[in-house]
Amino acid sequence: MLSYALRTLTRMALTFFVIVTIVFFATRLSGNAVDFVVGEGITSEDRELLIAYYELDKPLFSQYLAFLRAFTDGQFGLSFIERRPVSQIVLERIWPSAQLLLSAVALTLLVSIPLGIAAAIWRKSWVGSAVMMVAFLGYAVPNFVLAIVMVLVFSYWLNWLPVVGNGTPLHFIMPTIAMAGVLIAALTRFTRNAMLDVLGQDFMRTARAKGLPEGRVIVKHGLRNAGITILSVIGLQVAGLAAAGSVVIEAIFAWPGIGDLLVNSALRRDYPVLQFGVLTVALAVIVINAAVDLAYAWADPRLRHTVQA
């Protein structure tokens, strides 16, 4: 166990290190912070002054070393733009993002698993087709279009739902739906396919031969198996969503989330925020992935024992 954990940790650390390095150099290669941080219309004299002030005059490599050192003493520096510790900025944004992500995932699970099962069971009838059409729609509509249409309909015209921020449960409804759209589409498809695979398996016949009612057969035997496949997919999807953030959704709903923060700090070349932000997200994704792997291994007894002949 220890060595397994160690190996996983090493691998995580390695990925993490690679990301750290890539992010560091990519940010620097992609533009000079000076062009963003010090503002427009600056004499060369002032420019030098500010470059020195923001410590951008050090050689790239020593900046990199300093950045690595930050990991040991926990000092990731101040945002160039907001002038406060990046850790504070990023952490402030993570929770709202996580909340949104969680509610989107919850909604996705609630909707797409039953839909996927229905589509698999009734694949030959109109029910299956209808479900899959709905799922396709999820793929087909850009999420910001969905979001803006919802805003116009439910807030602008009907005045049912608030648009700004994350204050109350009501605030979650639209962003959650907008964010879950693609996820629901994907997961419905995966569930359907996983379920179809399972429906044809011999053990399903066995379960029926035992005299189990059809519902029990599908939920207890079918879903339990398909669930494992679904789990592996959902982990990836969630990780992807966490990583891709939901800049667009966050912008539309003025949601103080990390996606918005990352894109903005990238646009403004706020290296410290960007680096710390990306790393936090990457870490989260890596951890989610590892957790899903573990859960997957745990849920599938065939993987629980790595002993094989």
Add this chain to the structure above:
Amino acid sequence: AQEITVGAANVSSYLDPGRDHSNVGSQFYYNVFDTLIDKNHDTLGADWQPALATEWKLVDPKTMELKLREGVTFQNGEAMTADDVVFSLNRMYQATFPPYVVRSRDRLSNFVKAEKIDDLTVRISVEKEEPLWETLLNLQQVMIIPEDYTKGLTGDPKVAEDDDFEAFSLAPVGTGPYRVAEFIPGERVVYERFDGFWGEKAPLAKATVQQIPETASRVTALKTGEADIITNIAPDQLAMIESDSNLRTVGSATPLFHVMIMNVNHPKLRDPRIRQAMSLAIDRDTLNEALWLGKAVVPDSHTYKEFGDLYMPELKTFEYNPEKAKELLKEAGYDGSEITFDTHPTYYTNGMLAAQAITEMWKEVGINGRVNIAEKWSGGSPDLMARNWSNPMYFADPFGSFGVMWAPNGPSEGEGRFNTDEDYAKIWERFRFSKNVEARKAAYAELMERIKQDPPVLPLYRPFESWAMRKDVVWAPKPGHIPYVLDFRAGSISFASN
């Protein structure tokens, strides 16, 4: 107790009037901070009002003495003293903190120092005789902040370190009618009435400025009641809001030019005739009609009504003349090579549309233009050919707008896309420091002629900026302010009692 919420397109990343001169930042300072000398913002002209200084006079041509108001307290409870004033002024006049250095250099370089005479008297000295005393004491950059509080924010409480100023920009304290009760950079500023304010009490108990970047969401928030006022309404959205009987819009042609800047040093643009042609090809009136519903103001020269005596509408520095443009191009032997027009994707209202329209207009005269969208500021790049920018009126004087950017050794020259020579510098000196308005006007006209002959810039228009609000909110941008100020002081906002 009235409370309001403002849905703003942008909220500042920090709040420090000294280092800031952005369009975003200027929204926020006036509610929290005072200057020594205030201005009557209801009028365009320079109607100076006592503020933290009750009286001021020149003790000699290069020294001004100001009497401070008694009984002023900062929002943290400290009393304002001459020390605070001297500290606040010298943080700019004798700046060491680099962001201040930069800001003071372009507008305050004539100021030498402030010193305390007694508890209620300070003196300010300048290097050359200053024609713009009041104007430059009314600047946002010289708003008064508490000394002890600031110094004590980090490190040694006796010394003003860089970090103190950094910290201040997150926890600003001033003497104004509102204190900043909550500030989440880029997200929200919450003002609360400051009961210890020396002047007329603030009309609002609380005002929240919430960032809502997406236009549709901002408009919707107004409609749902989540916001009472919203900012940055593009002209195209006005009709929609006005069609709602519960809402209304106010707007004004802001004292700010959207400009096109051109790099005089770009190899392809070195010939002034090409730049003249680029300028002459742009039909700014059509842009105004189409993009601003005719509500923007297209200037003939780099001048604003707000300049008062120095307003010079008679100058014809910029015009639309495609025929001449074609001619000039031919003369200059323009080879049809591509001229890029850089623009930020979203920063300026209608900025992208204007950019595309401009390249299309160029095409009419034979200029091969291409829009180049970039987030980053390309004004300092030698590859820059042309781009959009805005040239705000930082204060009501040609120096406060044209002057800040096109001074010798100023930022434009500093960025390498504009050249000045000795001659220019001499005219500049006359324009800047002549005591006599007529002399200054004459010098400014000369500068404009120089610009016309060898253009580095074309002011496109004063954009028409709109705010929308609930019908019962009585608020409008005041003509005397610099652009974008959200003024919630007494007399600036009230509620209709219907």
Add this chain to the structure above:
Amino acid sequence: MTHSATVPAPSLPAAAYRLWRGADPIQKAAILIGLTLVSLAILAPLIAPFDPNSQSLIARLRPPLGFERAKAGFLLGTDELGRDVFSRSLYGLRLTLMLAGLGATLGLMIGGTLGLLAGIAGGRTEASIMAAVDTQIAVPFTLVALFLLAILGSSIEVIVLVLGLAGWEQYARIVRGEVKRLMNMPFIEAARAAGAGPLRIARHHLLPNIVSPLVVQFTLSLSNIVLLESTLSFLGLGVQPPTATLGSMVGIGRDYMPTAPWIVIAPAMMILLITFAVQILGDWLRDGADVRLRAR
């Protein structure tokens, strides 16, 4: 299944015909939609009544024909710069299809090759490729796009590259998984017993067997890329104006949704139809390919 002795190795048109016969009405509709869209895209220069970029600032934001204030000749109205929405949609469709096609192909080639390599080589190679996949998953894609566009400048080529990179890790994962599964199949061992080297195994034995999951992934990433491109446009990172793509038309036109919805509706509908057709076609192709495997 009967072992019908007469099923020949299908020729392409014949196979297509057989597939068409086996399609259900929805699938047939999807095929027709797909073909229509592709023809519209190809014929855009012939059909489009206007230059997609020519502006008429005085006739901005005019609604489609049949509505009040409509301007003659502008079938679907004009956009915020007075350009013909219909012509722009056609050209946008053309460019979007091209971008999506190239992007998905690029992703397929990068991811497919790496996945194949990982699956066959195993060991260090596999570990480092999978580490790259992990990295790609963990770094927000919008940022990758942003960096690349910032470093390489924004041009159609770079956008294709960016879009291609958007899906490579999925291909790599799928291909590697499939290859690892296949590598344990007796027929691979049979090929080795016959003396086949790794290249031959990859080409003759692995590739034909991973085509079908790849087809599905390809269709998925096609629609993903269309959406991604529109997100990039939303963020102002997409194809540079005035060039139209469906994504940029929607991304930029969103501000006009309440006041001039026609700017967005046409391209949004096209996006919807593309993804719809592509998804259904993907399933249909996969089912078509599966017949061979299922029929025992």
Add this chain to the structure above:
Amino acid sequence: MTRSPLLSVENLSLNFGSFNAVRDLSFDIARGETLALVGESGSGKSATALALLRLIEREGGRIAGGRVVLHGTPALELSALSDRQMQAVRGNRVSMVFQEPMTALNPVMPLGEQVAEVLRLHQGLDAGTARLAARDALERVKIPEPERRLDQFPHELSGGLRQRVMIAMALACRPDLLIADEPTTALDVTTQAEILTLIRQLQDEIGMAVLFITHDMGVVAGIADRVVVLRRGDKVEEGPVADVFARPRAPYTQALMAATPKLGSGAPKPLHRTEPPVLSVDNLAVRFPVRRGLRPGAHLDYHAVAGVSLSIAPGETLGLVGESGCGKSTLARAVLRLVDPAGGRVALNGREITRLGASELRGIRKQAQMVFQDPFASLNPRLPVRDLITEPAQIQSRMSRAERQALAEELLHKVGLEPEAARRFPHQFSGGQRQRLCIARALSVRPALIVADEAVSALDVSVARQITDLMAKLQQDERVAFLFISHDIAVVERVSHRVAVMWSGQIVETGPTEAVLHNPQHPYTRRLLAAVPVPDPARRADRVPPRSALTAPGLLLPVGEAPARATMIEVAKGHFVAAVDPASSLLNGAPPQAPAGAAAQEREPADRRRLHPV
């Protein structure tokens, strides 16, 4: 029939879509009776079984006519019940054991839960009681350590044990009728024998009726009271088992009986071996590293082949037999360098290939070809037959399309297939045809040696016969040597000049076919032979029920250790037997020198499978 019928099937017709799978089938099963349903593959046996439980609708079929009545109080017309009413019957009064023990159990549900589920459902037991009852059910089918099994998952059990769990599940509610659909086809003979014995014992205990579906006539002879023979959906014969075997009336039944290989019907004479051997294997060892637990350094080696020596002369067939998992396939693969041996050497036509590099090896490949255990899986489903069967030749020397086509047609002709088959894909062939494709592929390079791994085990008897005949012909014409691996000993007898018996990674007995099979010396050989079902109901009585009590040497050892090697003793000319090494536990039975009559004294029925790593 003197006994009262339990189940009557009257004029049953089954359709899959428009395909009429079963026509007008009628038969009765009495209480306590075992009815065998036999017939060729695809004749509708499984369909019938599924129809009885009304599961056929789920599989896309339907009952097109006739009725099924389950007698009792009240009598139930199964064919007319609703799905809900059927639920009370399934698993309770009629239960079923499916063909594939590997996949019929839910892989992610603990076994205890799967068994308890039936009990809770039909007997309304609560969770605790059901668990106890499930434990008893497992115990009844003689699963060792039933307590522990409750929390195990299917993959942790061997096929035999899984099949027992299936049976336990089926019997949990003491059904009136057990339907067993090919319950042993996937298992090796010894395990099969155990399962059959078990079913018989339980039947005696509970008194239930059994509908037993199989295509193995040996099994039928061993277990059935009556036989129903199906062919292409029609019943062609029905009668008491002895009658059917002794006097088959329908031509199809006669053909079936004729094709059924019977042990003891004679083997090819051993060859005079004068030429140098095609293949000589010396002390070959193969091990697989096994990671146990998650600690480093806890690696073990699984010695799948633990020191095997053998040789095959040109034109000779060496039969290799042994129970499932004893290392036959691994040996075969090692001989062809498809796995790298850990020790020993292999020489092909005198050239040692053990240490050749990949490219040198490719040159040697044409001399030795392999026919893989699973013909379907070993044919790339995406390639046309032409490319598949000419691939070895193509690799050795590039050929044009036309040459390939010509070669393919020639090969197809050799194995008795139409030239037109070259254009088809593997899935368009029947199992037997596919097997022939594999053989054609092996022949494309004129090999000196063909390793045929279970080349016929999956086929029905008549197809198997075709293939072995083809091999014999090849041997005659081209003097190909065969290493023929099979667990069907009767087939091995028919084709092999010599036989080697493998057990736990080693060869424990080898010699001329006749000598080994009729004068077995090693206890394991004896046990193996005893387990072979005899297709003769008359001899049912004198068959010793096989017992498993041999303790195999542990093959899962810490790195560095190796299992002890047995020394071979020559008991007759060319007949070698592994000797007992007193220091090792290799053999736990009588020494080979002991008189052949002395039966191995095997006692406690230990779980054979514990010998193997899970």
